[in-house]
Amino acid sequence: MAVTTAPPAPPRPPALTSPGRAGLSDKAFRFLSLGCGLLVLVILGFITVAMTQKAWPAFSHDGLRFFTTSRWAPNVEVFGSLSFVYGTVVTAIVALVLAVPLSVGLALFLSDIAPRRLRRPVSSLVDLLAAVPSVVYGLWGVIVLAPWLAGVYERVSDITSPIPVLSSLFSGPSTGRGLFTAGIILALMVTPIITSITREVFDTVPVMAKEAAYALGSTRWEMIRAAVFPHSRAGMIGAVMLGVGRAMGETIAAALVIGSSPQITANLFGSGDSMAAVIANQFNEAGGLHRSALIALGVELFLLTILVNIVARVVIARGRVRA
Amino acid sequence: MSAMLLGRVSPVRRFRNRLAIGMVWLSVATAAVPLAFLMVYLAQKGAGIVDWNFLTDDIPISSRLPGPGMGPAVLGTLLITGMATLVSVPLGVLAAVYLNEYGGNRRLAAVLRFLSDVMAGVPSIVMGLFIYTVYVLRYGLSGFAGALALGCLMLPIVIRSAETALKLVPDELREASAALGARTSRTILTVVIPAALPGIVSGALLAVARAAGETAPLLFTIGTVNAANPSLFDGANTALSAQIFGNARQPFEAAIDRAWGAALTLILLVFVLTAVARLVTRRFTVR
Numbered sequence: 001m002a003v004t005t006a007p008p009a010p011p012r013p014p015a016l017t018s019p020g021r022a023g024l025s026d027k028a029f030r031f032l033s034l035g036c037g038l039l040v041l042v043i044l045g046f047i048t049v050a051m052t053q054k055a056w057p058a059f060s061h062d063g064l065r066f067f068t069t070s071r072w073a074p075n076v077e078v079f080g081s082l083s084f085v086y087g088t089v090v091t092a093i094v095a096l097v098l099a100v101p102l103s104v105g106l107a108l109f110l111s112d113i114a115p116r117r118l119r120r121p122v123s124s125l126v127d128l129l130a131a132v133p134s135v136v137y138g139l140w141g142v143i144v145l146a147p148w149l150a151g152v153y154e155r156v157s158d159i160t161s162p163i164p165v166l167s168s169l170f171s172g173p174s175t176g177r178g179l180f181t182a183g184i185i186l187a188l189m190v191t192p193i194i195t196s197i198t199r200e201v202f203d204t205v206p207v208m209a210k211e212a213a214y215a216l217g218s219t220r221w222e223m224i225r226a227a228v229f230p231h232s233r234a235g236m237i238g239a240v241m242l243g244v245g246r247a248m249g250e251t252i253a254a255a256l257v258i259g260s261s262p263q264i265t266a267n268l269f270g271s272g273d274s275m276a277a278v279i280a281n282q283f284n285e286a287g288g289l290h291r292s293a294l295i296a297l298g299v300e301l302f303l304l305t306i307l308v309n310i311v312a313r314v315v316i317a318r319g320r321v322r323a
Numbered sequence: 324m325s326a327m328l329l330g331r332v333s334p335v336r337r338f339r340n341r342l343a344i345g346m347v348w349l350s351v352a353t354a355a356v357p358l359a360f361l362m363v364y365l366a367q368k369g370a371g372i373v374d375w376n377f378l379t380d381d382i383p384i385s386s387r388l389p390g391p392g393m394g395p396a397v398l399g400t401l402l403i404t405g406m407a408t409l410v411s412v413p414l415g416v417l418a419a420v421y422l423n424e425y426g427g428n429r430r431l432a433a434v435l436r437f438l439s440d441v442m443a444g445v446p447s448i449v450m451g452l453f454i455y456t457v458y459v460l461r462y463g464l465s466g467f468a469g470a471l472a473l474g475c476l477m478l479p480i481v482i483r484s485a486e487t488a489l490k491l492v493p494d495e496l497r498e499a500s501a502a503l504g505a506r507t508s509r510t511i512l513t514v515v516i517p518a519a520l521p522g523i524v525s526g527a528l529l530a531v532a533r534a535a536g537e538t539a540p541l542l543f544t545i546g547t548v549n550a551a552n553p554s555l556f557d558g559a560n561t562a563l564s565a566q567i568f569g570n571a572r573q574p575f576e577a578a579i580d581r582a583w584g585a586a587l588t589l590i591l592l593v594f595v596l597t598a599v600a601r602l603v604t605r606r607f608t609v610r
Binding site for chain 1: 332336337339340342343344346347348349350351353354355357358360361364365414415417418420421422424425426431432434435437438439440441442444445446447448449452453456457460475478479482506507508509511512532535536537538539542543564567568571572579582583586589590593594597601
């Protein structure tokens, strides 16, 4: 009996190019990821529109005076933001004056100077500086640092009082809370940012350039000045500007140590207020037009930091192209 | 060798070199000193305060009252940060997939890359105000509103770190998968993302660590409570960072003590997250 069983049909290979559900899901996935990519654009647009809308009552109430005057008196509905802009800019400048040399030093140490076994601990140190939450810096600043600085400020102002310009910049007595204290805390917070970007740039300096400098008999410092700095100028400027952006937007630490008084004073040891800090300190007690004015301050801060960040990124990108 | 060469340079140049190198070492010391002071003070203050009761008890009704209690804040921080992660990490990774797998060198991808860098520079308090205007005004204060604000903050960080991780996946893997007949989406989901997972995870953990310590986005979004609120959607909530900020401004010793305790708790949480992220990264780079 001849058994003729047909050989079992081989399993049909899955179609590779069938335009069925698989093709559809492929497209769907593509659009999904595109949608998520566009989310950044949407959020930034939303921030601008939604916040400007809520801020509009304040903008239309005060007009240009919102930007050009410095009297901030919520009880009589007068809102001028200039003193907060001043506080923001001054604390950012103090922070940079302190943080830039520190960061460039740290970056040089990590890229060119550190003995091999110190490299990892020091880079952990920088990470640690970045990991401490800003509210913890603020707590330490207001409870420990400010009272100690009050004494230091007193001594400094005694020394500088006979000197014309310095006497108005550094005059006492001070509670220890003020523009300079905020600047010190902000410096600690922007140092890791400036350090990490500067270090990245330093690491891209061609070894050939460094060796050429050494071959010409340079000392290590002369090599750094001849090979490392010229190559890294754009990147360093960009890094510093990113630091500016961060310092301007930093809220909580500044809110705790800046002293909270809306005034424009040349005295760095005196108290002031910054845009971010005043929003944090007043928003929950504010109502009506006051609240709208604080949102308007938020819009102003948003636009300022966006501007600084865009310039910084463009500078960094240009530096990269040339490098 | 350099010592021999240095022997011949003029004393002025040698002095300048020593001075500059000395300044570099000094800058390392200058960065280390305040951090060391902060850490030691925090550990001393916090160690006497943080114990099991502190981590679980309710917050005293009046900040003047002594005694423990940060339980609601611990719970709030974990819930809110967790929800922020759930919201931002999938979206961020998908956005990174677009940038690296589909966008490539296209103009749109370049613009989005630039914008996510810009978004990373938006002050955290602005994110808080933003969520206040679009969410809190409509639905009220809640843990979820805080999670949205933190999510906005985390999104650009996740996008850029995930994109870097995806970029490190060798093209051969994608080609091999395509040669086996897999569609692009399948290749990405089953080959590219698993290969990049350690990098994605460590980047996400760093974003989580950053968000867990943030205060400003929570100030106008979550409100405050004294008893634990396990619901993210129903009613106000609280968090460690917000409690530190609130208590640091109180004149009472008891409140300041609680602030130190909360600060120690928060910093330990952040450090654990950062350490895990570093471990993951190190594993990744060895492979």
